[in-house]
Amino acid sequence: MFVSLLAVIGLGGIGWLIAPYAPYLFGVILPLAAILVFLSGVVWRIKNWGNSPVPFRIPTTGGQQRSLDWIKPARLDSPFSRAATAWRMLLEVLLFRSLFRNTKAEFKDGSRLVYWSSKWLWLFALVFHYCFLTIAVRHLRFFTEPVPFGVGLLETLDGLMQIGVPRFYMTDALIVAALLFLLCRRLFDQKIRYISLPGDYFPLFLLLLLVGSGICMRYLGKADIASVKAFTMGLATFAPISPAGLPSIFFIHLLSVTTLLMYFPFSKLMHMGGVFLSPTRNQPNNSRAVRHENPWNPPKKYHTYAEYEDDFRDLMDEAGLPLEITPEQAAAAAAKE
Amino acid sequence: MYNAKYIAPGILIFLALFTLPFWYNFGAPKYERPALALPVTKTDCIEPRDVMAATHMQLLDTWRDMALRQGKRVYVSSGDKEWTISLQNTCMTCHVNKAEFCDKCHNSNSVSPYCWDCHVEPRGNK
Numbered sequence: 340m341f342v343s344l345l346a347v348i349g350l351g352g353i354g355w356l357i358a359p360y361a362p363y364l365f366g367v368i369l370p371l372a373a374i375l376v377f378l379s380g381v382v383w384r385i386k387n388w389g390n391s392p393v394p395f396r397i398p399t400t401g402g403q404q405r406s407l408d409w410i411k412p413a414r415l416d417s418p419f420s421r422a423a424t425a426w427r428m429l430l431e432v433l434l435f436r437s438l439f440r441n442t443k444a445e446f447k448d449g450s451r452l453v454y455w456s457s458k459w460l461w462l463f464a465l466v467f468h469y470c471f472l473t474i475a476v477r478h479l480r481f482f483t484e485p486v487p488f489g490v491g492l493l494e495t496l497d498g499l500m501q502i503g504v505p506r507f508y509m510t511d512a513l514i515v516a517a518l519l520f521l522l523c524r525r526l527f528d529q530k531i532r533y534i535s536l537p538g539d540y541f542p543l544f545l546l547l548l549l550v551g552s553g554i555c556m557r558y559l560g561k562a563d564i565a566s567v568k569a570f571t572m573g574l575a576t577f578a579p580i581s582p583a584g585l586p587s588i589f590f591i592h593l594l595s596v597t598t599l600l601m602y603f604p605f606s607k608l609m610h611m612g613g614v615f616l617s618p619t620r621n622q623p624n625n626s627r628a629v630r631h632e633n634p635w636n637p638p639k640k641y642h643t644y645a646e647y648e649d650d651f652r653d654l655m656d657e658a659g660l661p662l663e664i665t666p667e668q669a670a671a672a673a674a675k676e
Numbered sequence: 677m678y679n680a681k682y683i684a685p686g687i688l689i690f691l692a693l694f695t696l697p698f699w700y701n702f703g704a705p706k707y708e709r710p711a712l713a714l715p716v717t718k719t720d721c722i723e724p725r726d727v728m729a730a731t732h733m734q735l736l737d738t739w740r741d742m743a744l745r746q747g748k749r750v751y752v753s754s755g756d757k758e759w760t761i762s763l764q765n766t767c768m769t770c771h772v773n774k775a776e777f778c779d780k781c782h783n784s785n786s787v788s789p790y791c792w793d794c795h796v797e798p799r800g801n802k
Contacts, residue, residue, distance in 0.1 A: 378691060378694060378695070381690065385690075389679065389680065390677050479697065480786035484701065484704065484707050490786060494788075495788070501790065503737065504736060504740075561730040561734065563726065564730075564785050564787075565781055568785055569707065569709050572701070575700075612690070
């Protein structure tokens with residue numbers, strides 16, 4: 340955990356102290372490179388997964404599979420058809436159904452082991468992801484001209500409470516709360532802490548830096564948005580201009596996005612693409628009805644009994660074994676040709 | 677690749693979505709900062725120009741609080757000048773052309789202050 344924390348603090352330091360002195364490198368070259376790394380990295384990872392055969396039909400199921408007519412199947416939790424699988428996939432991706440089933444084991448009164456359904460992980464994971472999406476879409480205002488109508492609408496909805504000036508966005512508070520929950524879960528639950536690695540903490544700290552610097556820039560150490568947009572539009576139209584003169588907090592923000600994009604394809608964050616390719620989710624549970632062919636099986640060489648008899652006819656005849664085609668019949672057929 | 681007929685479109689959708697801003701701006705004229713109609717007769721704003729550009733909304737918020745919660749209607753700027761606190765009568769007497777000043781910059785940055793639901797826009801617009 341401390342490694343990740345130090346790494347992120349170091350990143351913040353670089354953004355704060357060094358980046359403003361090399362604005363073109365940190366503002367133009369690295370971000371554009373990061374986009375390239377992100378796009379090609381994700382495609383490469385997905386291709387890699389696509390190249391791996393799935394030898395077995397291994398959907399995880401949570402209900403009665405399709406059976407006799409009078410037994411009620413769980414269509415979603417043990418999908419049989421392709422459509423049901425697609426439904427299950429869609430709900431998984433949009434609502435995280437499998438997290439909803441999360442249970443937690445705990446000792447009660449010292450010795451009694453109890454399991455209970457824990458919805459917090461599901462709730463905060465959902466909150467985080469949707470806030471992140473909203474914030475990402477809101478950022479399109481920096482990369483489009485004219486700004487599409489939907490972006491303005493989203494801003495209005497997000498700032499619906501009309502608190503403060505500049506208007507306070509609900510997602511800003513929610514995403515921090517969600518990230519802190521996800522972090523505390525790792526820190527204070529002994530079992531989860533035990534299995535947490537630097538690769539689990541780093542994204543959380545990085546996102547906190549990203550979100551924190553963004554929030555600072557909006558509500559506290561204001562950046563001149565008009566200059567920021569001139570710079571970001573330069574990136575979006577491949578006519579980059581140097582971001583020199585923008586405040587350090589902007590460089591911290593930019594460097595954390597750059598890092599996130601570069602880190603993404605090589606980390607657990609690839610679950611964005613991975614969820615679609617997980618064999619336990621994307622296969623229908625129909626192995627009793629449809630034969631699952633292991634794609635890495637070598638091509639089968641068949642040797643039929645007729646061919647076998649052709650090979651050994653004379654020997655078998657000598658040994659007095661019964662034959663489908665006797666040597667005489669075979670000879671006659673050969674003569675006819 | 678296995679299941680290429682599902683994965684290939686998936687990859688294409690991913691690439692299209694995540695490069696959307698590039699496509700959106702493709703072929704559009706180069707982005708220019710909106711050209712603002714600055715006051716012609718005056719040379720200075722309340723605070724220095726870069727401070728105003730970044731924090732005018734916070735200044736307005738401070739003004740509102742000063743005027744309505746603390747009852748102070750005079751603001752002393754960092755340059756030790758006194759200003760009467762009023763959105764309509766101070767800001768907008770200099771920035772008469774709201775459409776070519778406030779609105780132009782706000783539209784370009786997708787900001788829509790709701791202040792004008794109540795406050796009166798300067799007549800210079802019409």
